[in-house]
Amino acid sequence: xxxxxxxxxxxxxxxxxxxxxxxxxxxxxxxxxxxxxxxxxxxxxxxxxxxxxxxxxxxxxxxxxxxxxxxxxxxxxxxxxxxxxxxxxxxxxxxxxxxxxxxxxxxxxxxxxxxxxxxxxxxxxxxxxxxxxxxxxxxxxxxxxxxxxxxxxxxxxxxxxxxxxxxxxxxxxxxxxxxxxxxxxxxxxxxxxxxxxxxxxxxxxxxxxxxxxxxxxxxxxxxxxxxxxxxxxxxxxxxxxxxxxxxxxxxxxxxxxxxxxxxxxxxxxxxxxxxxxxxxxxxxxxxxxxxxxxxxxxxxxxxxxxxxxxxxxxxxxxxxxxxxxxxxxxxxxxxxxxxxxxxxxxxxxxxxxxxxxxxxxxxxxxxxxxxxxxxxxxxxxxxxxxxxxxxxxxxxxxxxxxxxxxxxxxxxxxxxxxxxxxxxxxxxxxxxxxxxxxxxxxxxxxxxxxxxxxxxxxxxxxxxxxxxxxxxxxxxxxxxxxxxxxxxxxxxxxxxxxxxxxxxxxxxxxxxxxxxxxxxxxxxxxxxxxxxxxxxxxxxxxxxxxxxxxxxxxxxxx
Numbered sequence: 001x002x003x004x005x006x007x008x009x010x011x012x013x014x015x016x017x018x019x020x021x022x023x024x025x026x027x028x029x030x031x032x033x034x035x036x037x038x039x040x041x042x043x044x045x046x047x048x049x050x051x052x053x054x055x056x057x058x059x060x061x062x063x064x065x066x067x068x069x070x071x072x073x074x075x076x077x078x079x080x081x082x083x084x085x086x087x088x089x090x091x092x093x094x095x096x097x098x099x100x101x102x103x104x105x106x107x108x109x110x111x112x113x114x115x116x117x118x119x120x121x122x123x124x125x126x127x128x129x130x131x132x133x134x135x136x137x138x139x140x141x142x143x144x145x146x147x148x149x150x151x152x153x154x155x156x157x158x159x160x161x162x163x164x165x166x167x168x169x170x171x172x173x174x175x176x177x178x179x180x181x182x183x184x185x186x187x188x189x190x191x192x193x194x195x196x197x198x199x200x201x202x203x204x205x206x207x208x209x210x211x212x213x214x215x216x217x218x219x220x221x222x223x224x225x226x227x228x229x230x231x232x233x234x235x236x237x238x239x240x241x242x243x244x245x246x247x248x249x250x251x252x253x254x255x256x257x258x259x260x261x262x263x264x265x266x267x268x269x270x271x272x273x274x275x276x277x278x279x280x281x282x283x284x285x286x287x288x289x290x291x292x293x294x295x296x297x298x299x300x301x302x303x304x305x306x307x308x309x310x311x312x313x314x315x316x317x318x319x320x321x322x323x324x325x326x327x328x329x330x331x332x333x334x335x336x337x338x339x340x341x342x343x344x345x346x347x348x349x350x351x352x353x354x355x356x357x358x359x360x361x362x363x364x365x366x367x368x369x370x371x372x373x374x375x376x377x378x379x380x381x382x383x384x385x386x387x388x389x390x391x392x393x394x395x396x397x398x399x400x401x402x403x404x405x406x407x408x409x410x411x412x413x414x415x416x417x418x419x420x421x422x423x424x425x426x427x428x429x430x431x432x433x434x435x436x437x438x439x440x441x442x443x444x445x446x447x448x449x450x451x452x453x454x455x456x457x458x459x460x461x462x463x464x465x466x467x468x469x470x471x472x473x474x475x476x477x478x479x480x481x482x483x484x485x486x487x488x489x490x491x492x493x494x495x496x497x498x499x500x501x502x503x504x505x506x507x508x509x510x511x512x513x514x515x516x517x518x519x520x521x522x523x524x525x526x527x528x529x530x531x532x533x534x535x536x537x538x539x540x541x542x543x544x545x546x547x548x549x550x551x552x553x554x555x556x557x558x
Contacts, residue, residue: 075189154208234274241267289425299402323496351501
């Protein structure tokens with residue numbers, strides 16, 4: 001096949017993914033690289049100026065015999081080109097995600113090493129006076145002789161070579177062989193150029209190769225992008241806080257050491273918290289999140305949880321506040337957004353974010369009395385004795401405390417209305433399939449048991465009150481009359497968005513038989529048109545398993 005045909009074949013594979021998707025992944029990887037690489041470079045330069053002995057020298061006797069080859073500036077420049085082009089050569093979303101994860105992991109780990117082990121290239125490089133002069137002048141301008149170990153050029157070359165290995169899929173083996181030989185040649189020249197341009201030492205090359213192997217092993221074991229996200233956030237936060245503290249200490253001559261040490265402590269705390277959060281996302285069973293995010297019986301995060309995850313909890317409380325403010329502002333003058341859906345004449349379900357304490361009376365008014373405004377002035381001082389209500393709160397928000405405590409206070413202001421609290425800890429954007437089917441079913445059975453026990457209590461209480469008042473003959477009332485006056489509100493709540501609460505609520509309606517696998521999607525579009533419940537988050541296999549559970553457990557006999 002000619003080069004033109006090979007180029008056509010390569011370009012034809014890029015249409016499986018949209019250009020915008022590829023561009024977003026590219027921008028994310030580049031943004032993290034430029035942010036962290038430049039921050040650590042500035043840190044090393046400042047450290048070298050203030051304390052030169054803190055900068056390491058990695059030259060070995062073997063580096064002395066390596067020749068300087070000016071022409072190798074060309075393959076050295078290919079690294080950025082291959083970095084960018086790689087995002088448009090991968091063929092599938094899996095390959096794109098894997099490439100992105102690998103490059104981001106390599107960047108954050110390398111920059112952490114740059115911070116803890118700053119090094120400088122030890123040879124003096126004379127700028128050549130031939131046609132390569134411009135390349136070296138540009139290199140001196142944009143890339144200082146720091147951030148040596150590991151060499152990211154080498155790491156990226158290996159990661160890109162592995163990630164792009166399967167790009168060309170052809171029945172003709174010669175095409176695949178030619179492509180892979182070309183890919184190996186490019187990546188090898190990029191790696192060799194790091195020492196032949198006098199930009200790195202041999203140990204830097206070795207460190208780059210070791211980092212690439214470590215990233216390949218780690219990325220193959222990471223479950224999803226959320227783990228990468230929190231590892232990256234932890235590393236970025238650590239570097240920005242620690243290096244920010246270093247610069248602040250240099251400006252403050254009086255308490256400089258105290259400022260720098262305090263910044264390092266805060267940065268380390270930030271890194272540990274986000275690393276633990278990444279570990280929580282890595283585990284396959286989300287019910288184990290109770291080990292990470294423990295709560296009291298009133299739905300409040302424990303002190304121990306705050307000690308472990310204070311940065312994350314503060315962030316999510318801020319997100320919750322913004323979400324509540326958004327809901328409050330944009331719901332004015334509109335039909336109430338959190339409208340309960342009636343499963344029958346006794347049970348209603350509603351999905352919500354964590355609710356503000358100031359709005360709980362208004363929400364209760366809406367849920368119990370169908371008031372359509374959030375500005376309801378107040379609830380009745382006392383509910384009629386013939387009306388029996390209960391509220392069941394299912395807390396799905398692992399990262400913040402529940403509103404159940406304040407909801408119970410508001411409910412008790414009306415009558416002795418029982419408020420039950422159930423906790424199913426789900427992390428933000430964690431797929432619902434991470435929850436074992438057994439754990440979903442156990443939750444739904446507990447909801448059934450609470451509903452049925454409420455009916456029994458209501459009948460008993462009504463009989464007792466009527467017997468005492470001599471209002472019925474024989475001290476008995478019909479069960480149906482009491483059931484008609486019984487209301488159970490089941491409130492699924494998450495943090496800010498509604499993906500968690502709507503998703504679990506849909507599964508409960510499927511379990512109850514209110515929805516089926518054929519109409520649940522249209523129901524979501526009708527009641528929650530802005531919800532984003534993708535198949536990755538709410539998989540069809542889970543929907544079918546929950547919907548068919550009762551028919552499997554209690555098969556119909558003929």
